[in-house]
């Protein structure tokens with residue numbers, strides 16, 4: 001293991017064939033699989049608005065964005081497979097609840113303003129969390145993150161623009177934008193995970209160079225970045241305790257209700273059952289595609305042999 005720690009210590013990259021501690025490998029499979037699952041489940045709340053987008057332009061943008069999420073899932077499943085697992089096995093674990101996906105995708109998208117808000121807040125939080133992962137110690141994960149982050153930046157900008165249009169539209173549109181922000185703000189802060197003191201994996205992940213910053217540090221970075229953006233949008237973040245702290249050089253913010261996060265993670269969020277039912281249904285409906293792909297691959301393998 002000396003070589004592993006040397007590479008990590010020198011901020012190098014661990015590659016699939018390098019020797020690595022078993023718990024490093026297992027923790028990466030856990031995190032990358034959870035990340036991949038989040039990407040494909042994340043297609044659902046936004047996919048629900050493709051047919052109801054208010055214009056052809058908005059529809060085209062939303063379709064491209066939802067397709068991007070599918071692509072992110074594919075890069076991430078491919079990165080997980082370099083650790084010796086099979087994506088079919090990972091999907092089985094998602095479907096029977098042995099692996100998780102992000103809490104954020106268990107909230108409903110009630111109005112068109114939710115689509116802009118997801119782009120602005122949810123993708124904004126994802127960028128803050130994922131940019132440091134571009135420098136994570138596991139090469140295939142770090143490289144997958146580079147492209148994911150570029151696409152997430154586009155998603156965040158389009159969300160901001162859509163929300164800006166609503167916020168500066170009619171009073172009804174402004175109210176719709178504000179309502180969406182009121183509902184998504186706290187769940188977005190929960191995306192960063194529990195407080196550092198309650199985070200089971202942080203210490204090891206940081207020693208391994210997988211995590212570069214703690215959950216609370218990234219959450220603070222997100223708040224600091226988002227407050228001026230909310231001002232530019234003319235929208236209010238629903239937290240009376242949010243104020244600039246000159247001494248800390250950061251915004252203070254209110255107490256997060258982590259019981260809500262843990263309930264959502266346990267499966268008790270507003271849309272968990274619906275998301276999983278849709279996911280399982282999509283998997284079953286796609287069985288014939290997997291069978292056909294396997295039959296085609298077998299035929300080619302036989303011909304080559």
Ligand code: ACO
Pocket residue numbers: 030031034035036038039042100101102103104122123126129130190191192193194198199200201202205215265
């Ligand atoms: N939703 C669901 N589960 C969560 C969340 C969340 N928002 N936050 C933490 N958890 C889970 C962890 O997976 C862990 O459970 P496990 O042991 O069963 O895996 C437990 O809560 C304790 O959390 P931590 O010890 O802090 O977990 P970790 O060190 O893995 O940090 C984090 C969590 C920050 C989400 C990390 O895994 C990460 O950076 N992942 C990659 C990014 C990602 O998955 N993003 C998905 C959403 S973004 C998008 O798709 C647009």
